[in-house]
Amino acid sequence: MNTLAEENYLKAIYKLSSLTESVSTNQIAAAMETKASSVTDMLRKLSDKTLINYTRYQGVSLTEAGEKVAINIIRKHRLWEYFLVEKLNFKWDEVHDMAEELEHISSNELIDRLDEFMGFPKRDPHGDPIPDCNGQLKINDLKPISALAVSAGGIISGVRDHSSVFLQYLEKQGLIIGKKITVKEIISYDNTVVLQMDNKVLQISREVANNLLIAI
Amino acid sequence: MNTLAEENYLKAIYKLSSLTESVSTNQIAAAMETKASSVTDMLRKLSDKTLINYTRYQGVSLTEAGEKVAINIIRKHRLWEYFLVEKLNFKWDEVHDMAEELEHISSNELIDRLDEFMGFPKRDPHGDPIPDCNGQLKINDLKPISALAVSAGGIISGVRDHSSVFLQYLEKQGLIIGKKITVKEIISYDNTVVLQMDNKVLQISREVANNLLIAI
């Protein structure tokens, strides 16, 4: 159907589309760690397959067909991540690269059975929603800790940064999904956030507060 | 490490090596459903990487490094097949193409954990032995029903032909792994084999008897 490279481009465009309506060549190049000229070549190909809307110099958006493909890749990625963590006992910072390969296994029957085998999980290990087999995706209902006022709180439910270093840092601090936190204070000098969690008090930087999501 | 194409060639050469010591270009081309000229190109590449012993016009054999890679691919293929049948409830004639993709997922840590998750199975759904994580592979101890004399018998333990049509035929006849059979008669005209299984008597052709393996 679609090549591995095509699928990766569609996924990248889909993710960038949540930020801005129209996605630029350079944005895609940065996200995929490739050159703008390579992106242009691929955009023409995806346009020929009517997976994207593209006119030269005008940026791109996914067509309905393209969005369907992208969501399916994301479904596979997140289900495989769930499998790796829940069934094979990997840690949440170890699974991304494996899922990056597994998401390209073509069979939809396989992924639907895997979904069933795991009891139709709703979120991946990083708190991201898993699209169902019809491509329905729960809208994002999480917000960063940095959006909370003093004395507000909630349950840690996701991350915005998926890098190993960040995930390992969170785990070391005990800031894992499911934990309840309350904002005790926001230090005005540098926006450091002081949190209450269990019976501990801990400080996190503005940067961390921006990338740690809670359900309220 | 190695590309998908390289891995597929190494696996094909490994399998052909069990029949003849040295493998020819045309044998590989037939097995991979490709052209001899394509094979020659790839042989030079594999030779440069010292994964095969190759001198022009002389046929090829795997080096130790090449054999290690091949066995690892086969390990992955068979473990994924086992997973698909035992955990996701696929039938034994449905899993080959999916395993053909999954065998190229690179992580060895993943496959070792999958192995552990399933309780270190010894054979795949077709009765083929699964190499362990050190590349140790049980030697083939099965033989075709066609090698049995009248009144001899054994337990159905594997197949030589992995095609869907053959596997579906076997299932329809109830000739599945684990069943005990006895040879009642061999019809001399065309070598049809008359079998006793449970309380039934059934006839299979020479062709089928050649491709159905038993442990004695």
Next chain:
DNA sequence: TATTATTTTTAGACTTGTCTAAAAAATTAC
């Protein structure tokens, strides 16, 4: 052994996906 026939390799071309360097278009600055 000389002549066929078969197998294997080379030569040259094509596709996919990538790159660098240069040109063209769109933005931003003055």
Next chain:
DNA sequence: GTAATTTTTTAGACAAGTCTAAAAATAATA
């Protein structure tokens, strides 16, 4: 509103893997 800057596209090249057609080596045959 022209000039400088940034963004995007084109031109041309390369590696991987494949193909067809032709040449070279090996094997079979008479």
